[in-house]
Amino acid sequence: MRVALLGMPGSGKSAILNLLVGQDVIPDGVRLPTLELAYGDAEKAICTLPDGSKTALDHIDTAEIAAMSPVFVEMRMPLPALRKISLLEVVAPNDPNAIHRASQWAAKRCDVTLWSTRGFNETEQRIWGTMPDLTKDHAFCMITRADFLKTEGMLETTVGAVKLAAKDEFAEVLPIATTQAINARRTDGTVDKVAMRDSGGSALISAVLKQVERGRQSAVDMADMMLHQHADLLARAPQQTTAPAAEPEPKATEETATVNTDASVSEPTPVTEPVPEEAPVPAPTLDEPEEPAEAKPAAQDAISRLREIAKRKNVSRDAAADAAAAAAAEAAAEIAEAKALAALKPATRDAYTHVITYIEERGTELAAVLEEQGDNGAAEVMALTADHIQWLCDYLNENGDDADQSLQRARDTAFDAADMVQLMQMEKRDDVALEAVSLMLQIKRELQADLAA
Structure with a gap:
């Protein structure tokens, strides 16, 4: 799932990015242009310079990147969270028109949107009001510096005012003390769950994971419906005498990534080769039903047809998608636990x-x-x-x-x-x-x- 971070300059977008991936990718004091962060088996940065040329680095050094004064940066990092999501942090001058244009551009390139704000003022309301309805349906308004607002006794008032102003413009309004959430990650790799929950970090991560699961399940539902709709065609497909050539298996390493989802958007999954850089965000695989041996070629043909449909709809499939179903189940369980719903009447x-x-x-x-x-x-x-x-x-x-x-x-x-x-x-x-x-x-x-x- 492609997650976009939008908002006014200085609203805390970079801190939220660091929280979601579980690592300080963008240190304090470093200012970068619009940044796309996705999974890669090794660190890599591709910087687009003002003259249109590109410079590639085989490492991530934000100070070195900033010194180039690029207009756009693509980063690839082997972080577990990036196997579930990619991140697009949109940076624009402090000008409403520029932020409006940048936000519209990002809306076409994301599945989930996080609007970072300190109060959702009238300028932000005008900018956000022009966003597509589909974007709004999968967007969250993040009120940053919640710890400061709480100390000043203004948190409840600010949240209430933003909810009133936002109305139906977002799926949810979430206050977050980003610094507190980041500090909840201990140096030994564990997480202070109480601090993470109190900061609002757990609520944010659960909300993103839920959107990831919904997107995965929606794709599976549509694929199942298409299979059923075209069942007659598939039944008439000629049986293959030999199995079709299998697609190359992803090269799994012995490394296994296990990161608590209270600290970042990630789950236990085997490390595999990344998707090509030009591909959009990964979509989940289809679970192939168990078929008799003689019927399997038809099933493989069905999956091939669905993959062709997916390509025409610009939906890519991650090399690690075989683990998506299990990972999504874990995410759903964690979300259910986080909500801690009371027993139904x-x-x-x-x-x-x-x-x-x-x-x-x-x-x-x-x-x-x-x-x-x-x-x-x-x-x-x-x-x-x-x-x-x-x-x-x-x-x-x-x-x-x-x-x-x-x-x-x-x-x-x-x-x-x-x-x-x-x-x-x-x-x-x-x-x-x-x-x-x-x-x-x-x-x-x-x-x-x-x-x-």
């Missing part, structure tokens, strides 16, 4: 169970529509899904126990999904029905997670 539990059953039944109906109508069934699937999600909104709004915080969150998720589906119905893309179904499945998974908790 019986009325809410009954409502959730009914909704989950409803979604499963409707899913069977949608599958039947695709099976009967094939490519011509997309419009009907879209219309039916919109009706189903609206039913979810109405049912959750009228059932359950209002004392459950989880219920209010589920209601908000359902209403957000209904709004998004209405917008989707205005689009003419072939895959919009798949995205709508993915939203409905996302609601189901969140309810199942709350029931399990």
Whole structure:
């Protein structure tokens, strides 16, 4: 997932970058231009100079890089967190027009956005107000220097004012004491979890991990739907007498990265070769179902077709994607633990169970529509899904126990999904029905997670 760090100059973007990757990549006092940080098996920096030429370094020395006065820097580092996310820190002059242009440029190159601010003033509100709705749906407003605000007795007032000004402009408003969060990392590599949680660092990392998991699951949902939609074509595909040439396996090393997610966005995964530099952020792999030996070539053909579709949609696949499912499961467990939701009231539990059953039944109906109508069934699937999600909104709004915080969150998720589906119905893309179904499945998974908790 591509994470962009935006905001006014001096708002604390570099400190958040250091926190997310678990290392002081950008030291205090060093000013760099717009920076893209991604995974690499060895340190490397490519500096684009004002005349358009590029200079490559086989090491990371921020002072040396700054002395070149580059206009853009690409960094590759073997940090565990960068196997899950890449980071784009956008730096622009202290001019609203320049920051607006830079933010619009970044919106096309990221999946999750963190807007760093000290108060979300009117200038910031005007700049952010012009961002695409899709960007806003996956964006967080980070109120930095929360420790200072708390000391001055202004934290609650500032957070309340920002939430009022931001309204529905962000997925969430999160205060963070970045320095305190960074200092929670001990020199021996362990983390002071209490300090990390109190600083707001754990909330930020959990929020980013949740977006990573949602993006992975959305891709899997769409792929599963496409496989089902084109099942007839795949069944008619000629059986191969020999297995197709396998793609080269990633070169795994003996090294294993294990970093506590309270300190950075990373998980235990074997170290593998990085994706090519020109590739965008990695997307998760598809879990191939177990098939009889004679049916495997058709399954391999199905995966090949999906990969071609993915390439046309500019979705890359990480060499380490085989570990994505397990890593995502760990992330989901940690998020659930961090939320520490109270036990659901019986009325809410009954409502959730009914909704989950409803979604499963409707899913069977949608599958039947695709099976009967094939490519011509997309419009009907879209219309039916919109009706189903609206039913979810109405049912959750009228059932359950209002004392459950989880219920209010589920209601908000359902209403957000209904709004998004209405917008989707205005689009003419072939895959919009798949995205709508993915939203409905996302609601189901969140309810199942709350029931399990």
